[in-house]
Amino acid sequence: MRLSRFLPLALCLGFTALHAAPAPAITPASVPVAETAAVPAKKAAAITRIDPTFWWVGMKNPKLQLLVHGPGIAGSKVELANYPGVTLEGFQKLESPNYLVINLTISPETKPGKLKLEFKGAKKTKYEYELRARTTPGDKSKVQGVNSSDFIYMLMPDRFANGNPKNDIVKGMKVERIARDSMYARHGGDLKGIEDHFDYLKELGVTAIWPTPVVENDMPKASYHGYALTDYYAVDPRYGSNEDYVQFVQRAHQQGLKVIHDVVLNHMGSHNYLFLDQPAKDWFHQWPTFTRGNYRDGTVNDPYGSAEDRKLFNTTWFDTTMPDPAQENPLVANYLIQNFIWWVEYTGLDGFRIDTYPYSNPQFLMSWGKAVLDEYPQLGMFGETWVQNAEGVAQQAFWSRNGFAPVNGFKSNLPGVTDFMMKYAIEDALTKEAGWAEGIAKIYYTSQGDWMYEDAMRNVIFLDNHDMSRVFSVLGEDVKKQKMALTWLLTERGIPQLYYGTEILMKNFSNPDGLVRSDFPGGWAGDKHNAFTAAGRTPQEQDMFQHVSKLANYRKTHPALHSGKRMHFVPDGSVYTYFRYNDQGQSVMVVMNAGKEDKTVDTARFAERLQGYTSAQDIISGAAVLDLKSLKVPAMTTLVLELKK
Template sequence: MTIQKQLSKTRTNLLHQIIVLVLFLSVSANAQIQRTEPPFWYAGMHNPELQIMFYGKNIAQNDVSVSNNVPIKNIQKTENPNYVFVTIDTKNIPASELVFSFSKNKKVAFTKKYALKQRRENSALRRSFDASDMMYLIMPDRFANGNPKNDSEKSVTEKANRQLPNGRHGGDIDGIINNLDYLEKLGVTALWSTPLCEDNDAVNSYHGYAQSDVYKIDPRYGTNEDYLRLSTELKKRNMKLVKDYVTNHWGAEHWMYKDLPTYDWVHQFPGYSQSNYRMTTQFDSNASAIDTKNCMDGWFVPSMPDLNQSNPLVLNYLIQNAIWWIEYADLDGFRVDTYSYNDKVGIAKWTKAITDEYPYFNIVGEVWMHDQAQMSYWQKDSPISAIQSYNSYLPSVMDFTLHDAFGSVFNEDNASWNDGMIKVYDNFTNDFLYANTNNLLTFAENHDTGRFNQNYKNDFKKYQMAMTLLATVRGIPQLYYGSEIGMAGDKGKGDADIRQDFPGGWQGDQNNAFSKEGRTKQQSNYFDFTSKLFQWRKTNEVVHFGKMTHYLPENNVYIYFRHNDKQAVMVVINNSAEAKTIKTNRFQENIKDSKTAKDILSGKAIDLTSEITLDGKSVLVLELEK
């Protein structure tokens, strides 16, 4: 071999070694950062400070700097060397790509690119759900399976098995999108889905409340891009997307729980202690400190580590995660799980940070209590919590006392001092306790309660009374999936029985209730009535925001009006098993000069000049005519 050939071969080998070394260093650099959260952010936010969490093996041994003259406000390292929290000031920084450099002994060890993206136009001023909406609640695993290929993903533990009541059944985001026309025909204007983020529990993971990655849609539902597509498809139909957000806990399979940034990232006693579930301790002036602590800090269940919102790192992580999802998925609202179990100071800061960023963004909190004053305590600007100088900043709470009345009242044919429609009437007599009654979420059932149609043995007349009440009183009505076709389920048999698969959501289902042709006669009766009622409600501002005037029930007949300066609606609910005749002169202050009204359910004209007769267990929804 000539010297020239030897030199050429040597150069080739050297070049090859350099390429291998560069590739090795590149791979090594990327391997240093295993996670970055938030994975990207947005320019032009109301709060310009952004705290980025970098995670990787022993990365805390490095110094950190950033490109583009972006100011670093703080670098926080914890007792765990695998974490670095870097706070930057994004004020006046345009959408651009930043580069973070991690250096040791003044030499750059590796870098990480980070994107600041452009926000949607008028993102901060986005409108949210309100009393003009009808919210529909689904459990996505049980609604419809649009993509059977993702039922048993390799990256998660539990695989699909529709034969297991508490197993994964395969419902997904594609299944929801495929049936948006059905929801639109029903009169739905806002969709609340139970959590869609990854829940990697080995069993019973379908409900989604034990999340293992809060920046990632569970692959059995689809991808983050699929979730954004759902939001986009809803908006094409003037429908809104409400995300079920969990601030109180994660799942024990959450990647961060397996390598905690700080010991007090979750509540430790040390180790595990269960909540006493006594939410009254949050405001009880006589409560002991230990009872209050055990409510707030105790774990909901052993598989759900309780997050410590009093730790500023945790609180900021939760705030930024929530805002990231609003921006990324173009969300229209939150429903917050177990709101009143959180550290009440921390959760108020979380809520205020979000509503400061989005002034018109609505958030409804699950406050499962059975007293109006206690529920009112958790609503923004509550006259009750003001006594203790506390403000949760939570715009909306769920009306559980009205739900309690829904659970029994329609079986009480014979009125007494405490039974019958007086229960419903009494619920509204306490409306003075709330800061905003229009912003209460009203419901007959949800994914945690008994099924209405089970409780009432699929009595269609009782369903009609309940849905009429739900559609015409103050607040934001919420319907639970399947009720509109008569779906039932016995909570006594376990939660899975009240979370059954929607018929027609899976290939091979013999009954397809998503289509008019596929519905049984009973399903059609339920659907047609529900659709007619909520389609009517959709365009009636007087029912959305009008004043409510109600009259003491007589003979188990409850009558109330929704009215404003332009129009009035009269609702008559006969909860007696017998036909009743009502003299109209008692209601003259609301009927005024109207002589007739149109019943929106039957289309019939009703004479208001003397008396009204209606069958037992029946309703009238009357638009007064001038």
């Protein structure tokens, strides 16, 4: 999600105002029945839906909270027909007459089947709730996790490729048009479009796909980005069905590709049924008058901060159309926790990227993280922690597992973060003159701060994303600088993430955001330019594609580079040198010259890492380097040398 310097600009939306406002005046609309509802309509006349839509036996947490929605359902009493291993612990009414909460305990020995629930009120209603067999723990092809051996490709499904034109327009949704000439309209990309280009991603060296949210976003404006979800339990039908998503994950796994699910904890869309017909007032943060948030994550751990400032950060709406769930409410917290566990078990996906991570209630974040990792300790998880350059590594490290004592009761259990500090560092290295702590030295001092993380290798490093100006434009459309940036990305510690199109020099500045979210050329029938094929790429695009592919595929097969140790040396002017190595004798030397002049580097001071090595191979050019005593490094060039004994 986008957070600009002083005032967020509705990040992914293109909207113009942000505030913690009272609920916007929205006329409740009919609520769609969940695609996966297990009951025929004639048996559930008084029930619109139950969330979660189904569940599993054998979960580590035996407790299950069902949220029942239906006209006047609160006037019913609930009975559960005898089912071995399942206990009805009770049910409770909420402020709205249209909700009931049912609490169940499912013992470890419970068998799969259908629970028979009966709602006795003005009208008796029966509902069969499905308990499925859990498959994830015994299936090694599911929930594989995401780690530093991976190379993540981030894309926006609506803007990548249109594989199924039949789902472009879905009748009954608030936007029933496709307009590729509008940056805020739907363009028609979908899950099938991504799947059609698995081979392209594999050739590039990608091992994991991160689409922006695929859940339903039935909002009247700029719904293509997905961050204002309107149904927690449904894939947006313009991308495909729930089952299509399950098959998408399965087919990705069959092709050696992992899938990262982009999740939003902090907010939802104002056309979500939970907001249109609110279970209770305390399910959302609602202010009596217009209140603008401060968007300062530092208020959470500020030793001198006020409670009011923290409140203005954690309980304000992210945008006028993005209600803020009250995660301190245990019922809300359980609803959200169960939903994201549901997606993992249902699809077998491999990791979560958590949007606007710091904005959620701190205590909830700890509970949510523990609950998810208790069920899936192997799940990859990293949060968006968009701290500003001036805030520094310490503020970013606060949001991941670290060596800090709890602050205001918060101690992060998030494995990793999106490493904005490293993004700023490489950008400074390639756009500013070298100095004591400026230019190329920014990488040195940023990585020096890794002592604050439990494990910085779990951080996701990147050059740009859907909210930021594309790196090629930031670097002045300088191909040499672009290659240096990409070489750094694929040799640095952590998990590299590439934003779609960076490999073919897609460009533009994020003013507004839609300019950095253009369609990938060739993703639509009739596109004159098809960058998915070598024949369709321009010579310059092909050269950059090959640069990424060569390094990414080399990285994939060389553990020293993706999971080895790291040692760096104090920068010498515009030259910065670091090594990636392991105990098995693999060693890669990376020499960055960010200056405007060629440099001859005396390697004597690197003896600590060069001892025993007599030659090298230049990974990018393929040339042999027979003398390691000195190295000639052209201006704006990075050497990647595999050392030989």
